[in-house]
Amino acid sequence: MKPFRLLFFLLLGVYWSTSSGAQSATHWLLHIGEMRIMEIPDVARVAVGDGHVINAVTSDDKEVLVFARNPGASTLTVWTQSGGHRTFYVEVKEPMQTQAVHELKELLQRIPQLQVSVVGDQVVVEGAQLTATHRQQLEELKKRYPQILDLSHTMSWEPMVLLDVKVLEIPRNLMQELGVRWADQSEGGLHAGLAWDGGSAKLLDRPGEVVMPLPYQPGAMAGYFGLNALLAARLQALSQTGQAVVLAQPQLLARSGATAEFLAGGEVPYSTTDQNGNANTSFKPYGVSLKITPFLESSGAVRSHVDVEVSSIDPSLSIPTGPSLKTRRASTEFNVQSGQTLVLAGFISRDMAENAYRVPGLHHIPILGQLFQSKRYQRNETELAIFVTPYLVDAQHQSLQQRVNSAQQMINEHFIAPVLNHPIENPVSKVATIGWNPWLGAGSQWQVAEEQYAVTP
Numbered sequence: 001m002k003p004f005r006l007l008f009f010l011l012l013g014v015y016w017s018t019s020s021g022a023q024s025a026t027h028w029l030l031h032i033g034e035m036r037i038m039e040i041p042d043v044a045r046v047a048v049g050d051g052h053v054i055n056a057v058t059s060d061d062k063e064v065l066v067f068a069r070n071p072g073a074s075t076l077t078v079w080t081q082s083g084g085h086r087t088f089y090v091e092v093k094e095p096m097q098t099q100a101v102h103e104l105k106e107l108l109q110r111i112p113q114l115q116v117s118v119v120g121d122q123v124v125v126e127g128a129q130l131t132a133t134h135r136q137q138l139e140e141l142k143k144r145y146p147q148i149l150d151l152s153h154t155m156s157w158e159p160m161v162l163l164d165v166k167v168l169e170i171p172r173n174l175m176q177e178l179g180v181r182w183a184d185q186s187e188g189g190l191h192a193g194l195a196w197d198g199g200s201a202k203l204l205d206r207p208g209e210v211v212m213p214l215p216y217q218p219g220a221m222a223g224y225f226g227l228n229a230l231l232a233a234r235l236q237a238l239s240q241t242g243q244a245v246v247l248a249q250p251q252l253l254a255r256s257g258a259t260a261e262f263l264a265g266g267e268v269p270y271s272t273t274d275q276n277g278n279a280n281t282s283f284k285p286y287g288v289s290l291k292i293t294p295f296l297e298s299s300g301a302v303r304s305h306v307d308v309e310v311s312s313i314d315p316s317l318s319i320p321t322g323p324s325l326k327t328r329r330a331s332t333e334f335n336v337q338s339g340q341t342l343v344l345a346g347f348i349s350r351d352m353a354e355n356a357y358r359v360p361g362l363h364h365i366p367i368l369g370q371l372f373q374s375k376r377y378q379r380n381e382t383e384l385a386i387f388v389t390p391y392l393v394d395a396q397h398q399s400l401q402q403r404v405n406s407a408q409q410m411i412n413e414h415f416i417a418p419v420l421n422h423p424i425e426n427p428v429s430k431v432a433t434i435g436w437n438p439w440l441g442a443g444s445q446w447q448v449a450e451e452q453y454a455v456t457p
Contacts, residue, residue, distance in 0.1 A: 031068060032093070035066065040080070041062050043058050043078060044080055046076065046077065051074075053070055053073065054069060071093055073092070105117075108148075123145070125138065126152055138150065159296045159392055161296065163252040163260060165251070165388050166386070167246070169385075170383055254294055257293070260293075263285055265311070267283035286312060288308075288310050290306075291306070292305070300392075301337055302390040304334060305333045306330075306386075307330075310327070314326045328349070339390075
């Protein structure tokens, strides 16, 4: 029995010993609060490099207990009674949940106007004045990380966006006369700006624009009228001459992330019956319907989602439950800078008309009757165009102040201001009545004593 025991300890000593003074190191990964048990018979002593990171103790000369205390790294060396030793490299990290919380905190701190703190295993988020983009980012993180406790305010001073919208119905030929083919334009709408020529000192010519004469000689840098002003002037001329029909021209004001709606038209009734045979009447709106949701990007661009619908009653098709509607609808999303114009076009409407002219009686003559009649075919095409121009404004914006002053002036001109805190000197007295007289005819059938309304002196 003794030879076998001697052979066992000899092999164990060879396993733990190192040749030529070299050490064999093993890497461990522990988390705070974790304990690792090492079964090593005939343990003599242990030593740790950093007692603040780990702690190691022996148990009955057969086991070594290693405790992870704080984040960091340390070495652990174990000696046996035979003189062999082995070194372990131990790395201690925070618990997986705590580590994820700290990583989430660093991610949330990238959002401006947001205060982030860690309480236990929860990430508390506080703050106000979040933009719509930052609010959307926070909502996406809350869906993926349930550790987030959101205490941020929902109300904030979002930037205001003034949306200048023009909905026009233009004849097809006049749409082509504008010199702009909408399908060939680049994304982002129409652009306005400045251009200069550093050497020629002349106004630059732009396709489709008119160079206006100046009363003075321009310098080395000269500006030019952008497409916005030129196009607006052209559309205004079309509207004034009656060649184009302005269906709607709303100016909507909305916060960033809020939806502005507009409807110019009416409602048509529809009759329906339920399963019990009861008749119900419902109404469906028609006309020009517009929904715009603007978003202000951090770069200053305005991203807007637009839903536009133009519908009208179709007299050629009618059903017992109600009239039918002809509808043109579009939904899009675009990016433009403040003051730039986006054009939505391509809503083409075609109407065919046939007029016949005949000479009574003579057009029935076989063969020769064609000489006494004529037919005229007429086709009308109109194209619907929507012009959207967003402007970034605030309560002190000049255009808003002008609108308020104009509205106040209109009220002062057409309405008499009330006189407050002034007693009435001659109150109206009560009307004395005699009784009911059904033979008075038209008017009131109550017979009064003297006057209908008597005023006391």
